[in-house]
Amino acid sequence: MMAGEPILQLKGVERHYIQGPRKLTILNGAEFMLRRGEMVALIAPSGAGKSTLLHTAGLLEKPDAGDVILGGRACGRLSDDERTAIRRNDIGFVYQFHHLLPEFSAIENIMMPQLVRGLAPVEAKARAAQLLDYMQIGKRGHHRPAELSGGEQQRVAIARAVANAPLVLLADEPTGNLDPVTAGYVFDALSALVRQSGLAALIATHNHELAGRMDRRVTLSEGRVVPI
Numbered sequence: 629m630m631a632g633e634p635i636l637q638l639k640g641v642e643r644h645y646i647q648g649p650r651k652l653t654i655l656n657g658a659e660f661m662l663r664r665g666e667m668v669a670l671i672a673p674s675g676a677g678k679s680t681l682l683h684t685a686g687l688l689e690k691p692d693a694g695d696v697i698l699g700g701r702a703c704g705r706l707s708d709d710e711r712t713a714i715r716r717n718d719i720g721f722v723y724q725f726h727h728l729l730p731e732f733s734a735i736e737n738i739m740m741p742q743l744v745r746g747l748a749p750v751e752a753k754a755r756a757a758q759l760l761d762y763m764q765i766g767k768r769g770h771h772r773p774a775e776l777s778g779g780e781q782q783r784v785a786i787a788r789a790v791a792n793a794p795l796v797l798l799a800d801e802p803t804g805n806l807d808p809v810t811a812g813y814v815f816d817a818l819s820a821l822v823r824q825s826g827l828a829a830l831i832a833t834h835n836h837e838l839a840g841r842m843d844r845r846v847t848l849s850e851g852r853v854v855p856i
């Protein structure tokens with residue numbers, strides 16, 4: 629697919645952690661651009677800073693220097709409250725483990741972020757049902773997470789992440805907990821959703837086969853994002 633306008637940009641992003649007497653530099657002037665419609669794989673060894681990069685890009689953490697530009701707006705250095713509000717509307721997260729609310733059904737889990745945003749329940753439910761269909765688990769909507777397979781749970785988590793039609797989907801090992809065959813199917817559904825909705829996605833993965841199916845691959849080297 630032809631990539632569109634820039635949706636997410638990292639500009640000179642620095643992140644440091646203080647560990648006892650040592651200052652660890654995880655991101656050191658990182659530059660990155662994600663365009664509408666793009667799927668980019670982030671592949672890097674454990675500890676290289678993938679989660680730090682995703683959390684900073686997703687406005688969960690503030691950069692120590694530099695900025696995160698989302699949809700043309702400089703967001704990285706805004707207050708916690710402002711970043712939270714932007715995150716709620718414009719960023720979807722998927723993790724290795726689904727983090728669904730165990731006492732709610734699949735459909736209710738997908739409704740939740742929409743209700744938090746202020747959507748009417750009837751509309752939130754219709755959108756949740758549509759997303760479940762899209763993820764090919766339309767018949768499983770009334771089951772609780774514990775009654776779903778690992779692949780089904782991740783499909784629900786993906787549907788929840790895009791429920792508010794975010795600009796960007798950030799995923800940290802979204803299929804890392806699944807067997808290779810199931811991982812392939814879940815990735816198929818994820819990538820169809822990204823392509824169909826014109827989202828942009830940055831997906832950290834150790835799975836080279838799935839990385840090979842994305843538009844580009846990047847890694848982290850000495851705190852910078854570099855193509856591979």
Ligand SMILES: Nc1ncnc2c1ncn2[C@@H]1O[C@H](COP(=O)(O)OP(=O)(O)OP(=O)(O)O)[C@@H](O)[C@H]1O
Nearest residue numbers: 645646647654672673674675676677678679680681
């Ligand atoms: N809050 C923190 N305080 C101190 N050090 C931290 C903190 N968070 C992460 N680190 C360190 O920063 C480095 C990068 O962590 P990060 O979680 O971003 O790596 P990662 O590439 O996502 O690794 P993995 O693939 O194992 O999840 C690691 O060495 C980690 O120990």
